[in-house]
Amino acid sequence: MKRSKLLLVLTAILVLALSACAAPVAPAGDAGSSDTGSEAAAGGGDATCDDAIGCIEIAPGDPLKVGGMLTISGATAYLGEDSRGGIEIAVNERGQIDGHDITVQIEDSLCSAEGGQTAAQKLAADPTVVGIIGTNCSSSGAAALPIVSSAGMLMISSSNTSPVLTSADTEAGGIWQPGYYRTAHNDLFQGRVAAEFVFNELGATTLATIHDGSPYAESLAAVAADVFTELGGEVTYQGAVNVGDTDMRPILTEVSSNPPDVLYFPFFEPESDFMAAQAKEITGLENTILMSADGSLVDSFPENAGEAAVGMYLSGPYLNPENTAYADFLAKWDEEIGGVPPSGFHAHAYDATNMLLDAVQAVAQESSDGTLLIGRQALRDALTATKDYPGLTGTLSCNETGDCATGEALGIYEVTQAEVDGNWPPPVVYTP
Amino acid sequence: MAASAKPARTGFLSKDYFERMTWVDWVLNALRVLILALVIIGATNTLLSGKYTLAQWVSLIMSGLAQGSIYALIALGYTLVYGILLMINFAHGEVYMAGAFTAYFIADWTAKSGLLASAPVIAVLIWVIVAALVSMGVAVLLERVAYRPLRGAPRLVPLITAIGASFFLQYTFRGLYGTGFKSYPAVPIIQGSVAIGGFNILIAQLVVFFSALVLMLALYWLIERTKMGKAMRAVSEDKEVSRLMGIDIDRVIVFTFLLGGALAGAAGVINGLYRPQGVNFFMGFFPGIKAFTAAVLGGIGSVPGAMLGGIFLGIIESVGPSLILDGLGINSANQLKDVIAFTMLVFVLIFRPQGILGERLKEKKA
Numbered sequence: 001m002k003r004s005k006l007l008l009v010l011t012a013i014l015v016l017a018l019s020a021c022a023a024p025v026a027p028a029g030d031a032g033s034s035d036t037g038s039e040a041a042a043g044g045g046d047a048t049c050d051d052a053i054g055c056i057e058i059a060p061g062d063p064l065k066v067g068g069m070l071t072i073s074g075a076t077a078y079l080g081e082d083s084r085g086g087i088e089i090a091v092n093e094r095g096q097i098d099g100h101d102i103t104v105q106i107e108d109s110l111c112s113a114e115g116g117q118t119a120a121q122k123l124a125a126d127p128t129v130v131g132i133i134g135t136n137c138s139s140s141g142a143a144a145l146p147i148v149s150s151a152g153m154l155m156i157s158s159s160n161t162s163p164v165l166t167s168a169d170t171e172a173g174g175i176w177q178p179g180y181y182r183t184a185h186n187d188l189f190q191g192r193v194a195a196e197f198v199f200n201e202l203g204a205t206t207l208a209t210i211h212d213g214s215p216y217a218e219s220l221a222a223v224a225a226d227v228f229t230e231l232g233g234e235v236t237y238q239g240a241v242n243v244g245d246t247d248m249r250p251i252l253t254e255v256s257s258n259p260p261d262v263l264y265f266p267f268f269e270p271e272s273d274f275m276a277a278q279a280k281e282i283t284g285l286e287n288t289i290l291m292s293a294d295g296s297l298v299d300s301f302p303e304n305a306g307e308a309a310v311g312m313y314l315s316g317p318y319l320n321p322e323n324t325a326y327a328d329f330l331a332k333w334d335e336e337i338g339g340v341p342p343s344g345f346h347a348h349a350y351d352a353t354n355m356l357l358d359a360v361q362a363v364a365q366e367s368s369d370g371t372l373l374i375g376r377q378a379l380r381d382a383l384t385a386t387k388d389y390p391g392l393t394g395t396l397s398c399n400e401t402g403d404c405a406t407g408e409a410l411g412i413y414e415v416t417q418a419e420v421d422g423n424w425p426p427p428v429v430y431t432p
Numbered sequence: 433m434a435a436s437a438k439p440a441r442t443g444f445l446s447k448d449y450f451e452r453m454t455w456v457d458w459v460l461n462a463l464r465v466l467i468l469a470l471v472i473i474g475a476t477n478t479l480l481s482g483k484y485t486l487a488q489w490v491s492l493i494m495s496g497l498a499q500g501s502i503y504a505l506i507a508l509g510y511t512l513v514y515g516i517l518l519m520i521n522f523a524h525g526e527v528y529m530a531g532a533f534t535a536y537f538i539a540d541w542t543a544k545s546g547l548l549a550s551a552p553v554i555a556v557l558i559w560v561i562v563a564a565l566v567s568m569g570v571a572v573l574l575e576r577v578a579y580r581p582l583r584g585a586p587r588l589v590p591l592i593t594a595i596g597a598s599f600f601l602q603y604t605f606r607g608l609y610g611t612g613f614k615s616y617p618a619v620p621i622i623q624g625s626v627a628i629g630g631f632n633i634l635i636a637q638l639v640v641f642f643s644a645l646v647l648m649l650a651l652y653w654l655i656e657r658t659k660m661g662k663a664m665r666a667v668s669e670d671k672e673v674s675r676l677m678g679i680d681i682d683r684v685i686v687f688t689f690l691l692g693g694a695l696a697g698a699a700g701v702i703n704g705l706y707r708p709q710g711v712n713f714f715m716g717f718f719p720g721i722k723a724f725t726a727a728v729l730g731g732i733g734s735v736p737g738a739m740l741g742g743i744f745l746g747i748i749e750s751v752g753p754s755l756i757l758d759g760l761g762i763n764s765a766n767q768l769k770d771v772i773a774f775t776m777l778v779f780v781l782i783f784r785p786q787g788i789l790g791e792r793l794k795e796k797k798a
Contacts, residue, residue, distance in 0.1 A: 074611065077611045239763070239764040240767035241767060244717075244718045247707070247749075249492075250496075250750045253488050254753075254754055254765070254766060256488065257488060270709055274707060304614070304615040304709045304710075305709065306615065
């Protein structure tokens with residue numbers, strides 16, 4: 001009696017679920033077959049798909065979807081929040097493309113390879129996604145890229161900065177694949193700006209670098225050290241800690257055996273909090289200037305690191321607030337999301353979304369029944385051809401391997417007492 | 433033990449030692465010699481190179497001592513529960529997090545209301561009490577909900593449950609308090625350093641070490657001198673016989689979890705005094721793993737073992753990379769501090785499989 005009732009309920013649920021799926025599944029099947037180049041899929045309209053790697057097909061009245069691979073949970077969730085705001089503002093501004101609404105689907109790519117893989121697989125399986133904004137962390141970007149690329153899709157990262165992602169030179173560790181773009185600056189720029197600032201502006205002659213083993217921090221520390229040596233400075237120490245370490249005193253003691261003028265540790269909270277707070281306690285490092293990078297350019301950093309952060313420098317994306325477009329953007333942020341962006345890559349996400357939507361608009365063909373056809377290769381080509389694009393983060397021009405930022409939107413911030421007391425962002429003291 | 437069944441002299445000194453060695457013994461011996469040689473060569477090289485001053489060594493040791501005391505306090509929770517229930521409570525790191533994270537909000541409140549500035553000792557005591565109460569509550573709840581129903585189950589079952597409970601607690605607290613990083617307010621009286629014997633030592637490190645020491649002595653007294661302590665020791669010796677002697681096993685087990693929770697909560701605040709940053713729902717994970725390692729190193733089930741293991745691990749982590757790896761010419765040695773710590777674990781365990789102070793009689797119960 002009881003069992004048969006249960007069976008009945010289960011069957012009912014199953015039937016309901018199946019019927020609910022049936023409607024959206026049908027066009028998905030069509031889009032799949034059009035990937036193989038079948039022209040019948042276009043449904044007898046005037047536009048046909050002749051793209052080398054297939055088309056995205058949006059049925060009449062269906063929304064097109066912008067995917068997002070962001071860190072929504074975990075320690076770097078503020079980066080995801082920051083980018084998500086930029087994406088949403090850009091999408092809301094656009095409203096519709098050729099009569100189709102635009103929806104946003106964000107998947108959590110964490111700040112790890114596993115997260116990037118999972119998020120990419122989810123979005124790559126969705127035939128209505130026109131393009132993906134993300135990831136935030138280079139480590140998840142590196143894992144997501146092969147999946148996105150082989151699915152014929154494309155991703156535009158708002159905050160991946162690792163140089164390997166846009167290097168096609170596999171012997172030098174490059175992992176670029178077609179379909180990868182970014183509006184974030186390459187670390188080769190940021191590391192150089194940091195080293196130039198330390199050597200030219202601070203007049204430092206010795207530098208120590210510490211990274212946390214992540215590709216982001218490791219490459220940034222290495223580039224800064226190389227450029228600093230090139231400029232004529234001396235690198236006294238190059239070391240590393242682990243993500244998750246809380247006691248930085250041993251490594252700081254090691255650094256203090258030959259105290260440098262500047263200590264550069266370009267990694268994330270909370271490791272950067274510990275590093276900044278504990279550095280000042282070490283005998284020999286009282287006069288060492290501390291410097292970190294965009295990974296710690298977040299409003300909670302000075303509050304957590306406390307007094308020790310006063311006088312510290314942070315390199316990172318910089319936008320001139322006198323730029324009226326950016327001021328408008330901030331006003332929109334306050335209105336739609338509230339407050340100020342929590343980190344420095346919101347404008348990059350906004351630019352990335354706009355570039356994607358522009359490309360979609362340029363490439364999309366509407367067939368007579370209202371179906372929208374977007375060639376995947378054509379979309380990539382349109383993005384690669386981006387030149388002198390006026391974005392919030394400056395003029396964007398993409399090269400063959402997807403580096404769209406030119407490195408102009410960078411600056412060095414100085415943390416003062418006001419930031420420790422809650423002000424954000426800190427004043428900018430140097431721009432290249 | 434297989435060895436004890438053989439004739440009395442089975443050690444290195446016996447005549448037929450080399451004849452009876454199997455290839456496993458050869459490999460083990462080679463490993464012992466290799467690790468010992470690496471440690472000695474590395475340490476001699478570093479010391480001869482004179483890269484670090486004596487003051488720097490003292491500061492490394494102090495930092496290891498402070499870190500080790502925190503590991504030891506958490507490790508006691510693992511070892512107490514193991515001693516009584518023979519299970520590894522892998523959610524203990526989260527018990528620590530629960531207290532530390534909750535007490536942060538009280539700490540923030542005392543700082544904003546000015547209590548911390550006017551009466552710092554009272555304020556910090558309030559933090560400790562809140563942290564200990566929350567951790568005790570979580571620990572007891574854990575026992576009641578997740579472990580007690582599985583007490584008769586095979587040993588792997590509660591182990592998996594513990595891992596599940598650990599995730600459950602992490603994400604519960606994430607939901608409650610959010611994902612951001614928080615920092616304890618700085619306690620003015622423990623800032624700065626004092627000169628002892630010509631060395632500058634951070635006051636916070638001394639506070640950590642001595643408060644942990646006081647807690648550990650109190651625990652030792654409790655176990656060795658009180659009736660409840662006696663009951664705990666009896667239960668750990670033999671549950672069935674204890675029950676026949678009229679000991680309420682459930683009460684003893686709950687009390688054990690309460691003790692472990694209180695120590696973990698206190699450790700959370702002590703950690704916050706020493707390192708205010710990084711308060712987060714995930715903060716219990718690494719200390720939990722390290723404390724478990726410390727408990728195994730000291731001999732799991734042994735209370736003095738957990739204390740010794742914690743402090744040993746803390747010092748090795750802090751001094752090891754500079755002392756040993758530096759001398760072997762390895763760059764960015766500090767990134768490898770976990771390698772050093774776990775190599776030492778292996779090193780200790782291949783000489784003493786039962787841990788530094790572990791008892792052999794545990795095998796009978798296992």
